[in-house]
Amino acid sequence: MKTKVAIIGGGPAGHLLGQLLQNQGIDNIILEAKSKEYVLGRIRAGVLEQSTVDILREARVHERMEREGLIHEGFKLFFKGRSERIPFKELTGGKIMMVYGQTEITRDLMDARETSGATTIYEAENVTPHDFHGGSPRVTYEKNGETHEIHCDFIAGCDGFHGVSRRSVGAENITEYEYAYPFGWLGLLAEVPPVSDEIIYCHHEDGYALCSMRSKNRSRYYIQVPIDEKLEDWSEERFWAELKRRLPTEVAQRLITGPALEMSIAPLRSFVCEPMQFGSMFLAGDAAHIVPPTGAKGLNLAVCDAKTLFDALEDFYQTGSRTKLNDYSATCLDRVWKAARFSWWMTTLFHKLSDNPFHRKVQLAELEYTMSSMAAQAALAENFVGLD
Template sequence: MRTQVAIIGAGPAGLLLSHLLRLAGVESVVLESRSREHCEHRIRAGVLEQGTVDTLNEAGLGARMQREGLVHHGIELLFERKRHRIDLTALTGGRAITVYGQHEVVCDMIAAAVEHQQQLYFDVSEVSLHDLTSDKPWIQFTHDGAVQRIDCDYVAGCDGFHGVARESIPADALQNFERIYPYAWLGILAHAAPTCDELVYAHHERGFALFSMRSPEVTRLYLQCRPDEDLAQWPDERIWAELHARFENDEGWLPAVGDITQKGVTPMRSFVCEPMQYGRLYLAGDAAHIVPPTGAKGMNLAVADVRMLSKALAARYREGRDDLLAAYSATCLERVWRAEHFSYFMTNMLHPSFDDTPFINRLKMAELRYVAHSDAASRMLAENYVGLPFRD
């Protein structure tokens, strides 16, 4: 098999890259170790920055998102029993966020890939990358019991934190930066109509809580918990009691109670590898960086990566330019580190620490008050939350 760009991973990064390359007239093949059904039903967060929404629309992938996505013009910070609204749209010159599940984005991309007859292989195994520092890299994999080979010009590693792409780079060629947080999120999906039109981030002495939604009928909620939390110790009744305790406020607002259809514990990690390229291998999305979910940056960073990579590859094939490919890592890392800092800021501010001194928790509360009442601080949060403009 021969193609111009071989893409490892059929998550949002790999699928979007394939679409953007097709629009630029560049051939690609996508390899995915999981089944199509798994990819289309794997539930992940779905807060899309303005730039992500614009990118999907420009690529012709946003029709269903425009119909079913929930556009939010603000978020709320809840602390000391008071709700404080951050007006994202007013503070950012009209920008907003859209709540639309990551699996829905993946479904839309796979449907479009099938429609346009893009080469997409699910359920592949034994993937190995070869000759990455040459001008003729190749990939070997097994599909339907047969060993196959792809010869290509470039490889895009979009296969996540545990994927084969980053592991194919010699350890001495990468520098890894990581922070493991001392808490996690217990997340649930519930069949309950959202009782608020916007996301609510709650700081409470018992721990952080987040109110979100997936649709007009489904609520998504999170509780701060231990990384080693035993879900067996969290029956539905305890979850709802804890949520209501952490969302307590003077206005009497609370999430609606409904049947819980999914529970899970999400660990909190920050991770960045530098550089994001090695020879003719380019890393994108979770293969190169992880952010804690508090800042809602994970999928948005992946979109920013492949937006840049698609432009760099298009310039290479259309104009014979290599400068954008050479600058790929440095260009992406500037945005990555800004998002890492914002995610750290949100995570640190909103999660009370039970291991630190009361002094540290008082500092966090002081920062919350400042963000809620200062126009300058509110604008900083809003600009980062809706996503900084792309520097095209």
Template sequence: MPRTTVGIIGAGPAGLLLSHLLHRQGIDNVVLELRDRTYVERRQRAGILEQDTVDVLRLSGAGARMDRQGLEHHGIELRFDRRSHRIDFPSLTGGRSVMVYAQTEVVKDLIALREEADGTILFEAEALSVDGIETDRPAVRYRHDGAEHTLDCDFVVACDGFHGIGRRSLPEDVLTVTERTYPFSWLGILADVAPSCDELIYAHHERGFALHSMRSPEVSRLYLQVDPDDSTDNWPDERIWDELEARFAVDGDWELKRGPITEKSITPMRSFVAEPLRHGRLFLAGDAAHIVPPTGAKGLNLAVADVTLLAQALTRHHTRGDESLLDAYSETALRRVWRAEHFSYTMTTLLHSSPDDNDFDRALRLSHLRYLANSAAASASLAENYVGFSDN
């Protein structure tokens, strides 16, 4: 495979959507993915799509199954002090909402579209290096089927996640990294039981945060705040359900439905931003460039925003020879990234208990939650950020 216009490292939603968007504009591209197809299609990640993400998928022809099977949500529920408060998105954001549709399904849809178009996705292709990024002939050296190959490109886009080679290919004197690690993690479960709620529940409790989400009308996705060094071995099913019930408890007759737990995992919480998102002919997108704690449901949506900008910029270059949008990509994308980082940080620190909390910290947190519940302006700010806000 001697040459392509855009070499894309990573077949997550960012890399696959970029490949699809470029194909629609007549720009040839190749996707290299370290894992096999089965792993990629089963990799559990986010499940909340912002309005802009939904719009991009629909406009690109990738939203048909999402519209049939996704669950449109018009709000979220905040729980604290055994009370429930609903944040109504459409009334606070001019009619915008979110869609519950798992990342696994977005990935399956995009792979199917690339197959229909005879697009090239090389699974089990390990990117070994990205070379020549300061020239007009960058190349990705990779291993596939036991042999090493070189993919020559006009541009390389790294969508290969936090641990990928893309970001590490930027010169050390160019790259700036800003990060924060939080003193807690999430124990996440999938359960074969109908959700106990119509919309997501974000619960603040003295014993820690809890989140009730869903993947479908038959499958629930739930999370518990746990210590960073905790293990799923410490959490038998009955203990998980008991703890969830305690943290979601409200005055009234609401009941948490229980069912078979099919998956358990513990996810660390961190914030991370790499700058710049471009050096020479190499661009970073998605988790290769930034990580947000999942409390704000922004990770997948930021990846989609990144590659939407890149697709527009590469199309402008391809059709007009104009590199202005490519030159502006890093600055433009980072404005949205930092807005999402702030929102995710705010939601995380607001809803979680910290080991270092004192009475003052706990009182401030409850005051903030009451303000969100009782102030139209505060509710509107939360809603605007949740459904997707950008000043680009």
């Protein structure tokens, strides 16, 4: 087979890149190791920056998002018995956030791709990129016991942290920066109305709590737990009781509980690799970087990577210039590191870092300063809604 762009990975980054390319008549093939049903069964966050909303509109996969997504113009903070609100729309010249699940975005992109007739190969085994440092890049894979080969101009590695793309580069050609936090998030998804119409961040002396939502009738709640915590030690009743204990009384009293659709524990870490391009292969999304979810940046960074790579590829096929392709890594990493910094800052601000009371005193001082300074609130809001 031949194509212009071989995309490894059928998550939101890979499917968005494929959709943008397809809209401009640039031939591409997506290779995904799992089945379509498996990909759509993965529960992920979905707090979208203004730029992500705009990019999905550009990709022409926005209609259901516009109908079902929940527009947020601010979020709430609780600490030391105080309730505050960051009105980020007012502080950023009108930018908003949209709550719309990553699974729904992926579904919309898959549906659009099927309508277009573009090729997606699910359950592709042993996918391997070759010769991306030379002039004849290709990708091999196995399907139904047979080996296949795709010759292409470029390879996009959108296959996540554990994918083959970054592993194929060789340790001597890449620098990795990583920090693992000593705690995780225990999350519960339930078919119940959200406790608030806006996201709640709660700083508590015993650990962070977050109240979020997926829709007007589906809620997602998280509490901080030690990194060695076991999911089997947590019943639904224990989770709801602990969440209520960490929330302010007036919030806990109106919390509606229900059976869990899903419960899981996610470790928190920061990871960035440099560079993000290797000859004719480009990394995008979790293949190149991971941020803790506190700042709601992971999906948004993946979308921006896909858009940046699309812009560079479109420019190449229109003009023959490789300038934007050569600048891809530097362009993406500028935004990635700023998002990594903000995610680290939000994580260290709201979570219990240790039993040392100095840490909490500094956190409370930072929160007090933020709420007393319009400049500090504007900086928080600017980073939260996403840097252009």
